Amino acid sequence: MTEAAVLPIAATVSGRSLWADARRRLMRNKAAVASLAVLASITLACLFGPLATGHPYDRVYQDYVRAPSSLAAHPRDDRVVPAAERIAARVRARAEAARIEGDLLRLILTAQRPIDERNLAFFDRSDLFGPARVVERSEEGRRLAIEVPIERRHFLFGTDANGRDLLTRTLVAGRVSLAIGLLATAVAIVIGVLYGAVAGYLGGRTDLLLMRFVDILYSLPFIFFVIMLVVFFGRNFVLMFLAVGAVEWLDMARIVRGQTLSIKRQEYVQAAEALGVPTAGIIRRHVIPNTLGPVVVYMTLLVPKVILLESFLSFLGLGVQEPMTSWGVLISEGARSIQGAAYMLIFPSFFLVATLFALNFIGDGLRDALDPKDR
């Protein structure tokens, strides 16, 4: 396609290839361009965002289980003193005269017996405070004035049922979901394109046999097929996506075969045959490149389908395993705790739906842009 012959006399007029033309028309489609921008920003956020949120995706904050999403920092001031009093009780002391000064909590601990200062480590172990510092000792160590730094943390999307930061987890989940989509789609395309091109180009009995096989796979219950693959490959992350791709190639094979049937009647293919180019060469050099238009369109529609399929598997508990996560896992967790913590459903759903929307619009835009009837 790209090596379209340029006539020497028209040296000043550069030819427009199908792809350049399609790109131009895609860029005129506002929905598609906006979707490209959305998709790019989501991808970048998922790739680099987890580094910037300040929380590892698997860090558990025991003191912040199901903290609701908010812009303000945790802990709230009214939670600080009760938390400090609880810790003081573990140190076997009473907290008195607690005062919050910015990010510092001043506190006086009193007890019947001398306070073991090693127990002050309980403050550091809590998610609310840093290491405590003793300012003043009196009454033979039965009275301690201490300063405890308050650790302010932000949970923009809140935390999940285990007290992990939902923003980080949503972004990390995005990596997984997008990677699944791309990997499985790549597998589906490789198998589907090769299979369809071979069946369509060879034709005759081979075609009949190959496509009959596809028909039979079509009639197998889809869930059965996927679950069998999961069972075979175990819960291995990468293998599972390959398996999903291995299920999704059927449509692709049909589309490519249909394209190939018309391509093999074209003059350039007949010319190549007449010149004695081997069959494999013709399929690789002439047939497959010319089927790519519909394949690209189908690809953008397949990625969301695979992401949905992965979330469906995760919903059933067959998908990604803890502490790794995907949008499907987060959404099914959110759906379970929708009553108390609706934000746990809303944020991952928003990311998933935005991505799927964007991919669908890009697919539609590409289809319009590559449709020769629609010029």
Place this chain on the structure above:
Amino acid sequence: MLSFVLRRFLSAIPTVFLIVTISFFLIRVAPGGPFDLEQPLEARVMENLRRIYQLDRPLIEQYGLYLAALLRGDFGPSFYFRDFTIAELFARGLPVSMTLGALALGLALITGGALGTVAAFRQNSTIDYAVTGLGAFGLTIPNFVVAPVLQIVFGLMLAWLPVGGWGSPSSLVLPVVTLALPQVAVIARMTRASMIEALRSNHIRTLRSLGLPTSIIARHALRAAALPVVSYLGPAAAALLTGSVVVETIFGLPGVGRYFVEGALNRDYTLVMGTVVLVAVFVLLFNLLVDIAYALIDPRVRHD
């Protein structure tokens, strides 16, 4: 027509046979077995169990036994749901799943068809964009998000409908809507696309030039535009009528959808085979119905 139907039935037999064969050996080579519990059973108990269920015979003999039973219409006993045969499980679950699926399909066909037609008549208007947007929405939101949201809004906040269960007609509303939503989106999309094409065709232009009312034009155009939708409906109907795991799990419905997952996960060999045969029969049946419907809708299609 009758001979066409007969021929299709005959050609379906080898397909079903192949499907049964492939899935039989696929599930048997899968690691694990139906009696693998977390704590392994005693060797003697295991041996007895395997003998009762004829799992100790050679694989090829089991295959022959299964085929023979299948020909008699016997799906065998379930390995996982003790004391139930597969036929009993299906007899309980299938009416539930089919009721839901048929209602969802009807709802999707009516609303999707109507939306698509309206959008095609007013191409590039606000209504058209609204329908296209709704289509994208219905296709992209997974049903396990739709279902809990519907439960919360209509079941708990407004308290209009029960959140789940099976029995009263009102408990059907939410699952049917959940099931129908993606189908509405697809059907609206397809109807719109093929209606736009049909409205540009010559015979419709003639009708317009005769000054006929829109309702008559729509009827004629729909007939031409229905073909792609009808061919989509075959697999879609088969999928809908055989139940949905997600919807049945979330709404607590006793359908057959969950057997697909439970059967495969628990290596309930007979249950898996039952679901496979069920889906294959539905798919083949509905593809046949689609071909017949084609001939009824489009007089150019002939099956002789």
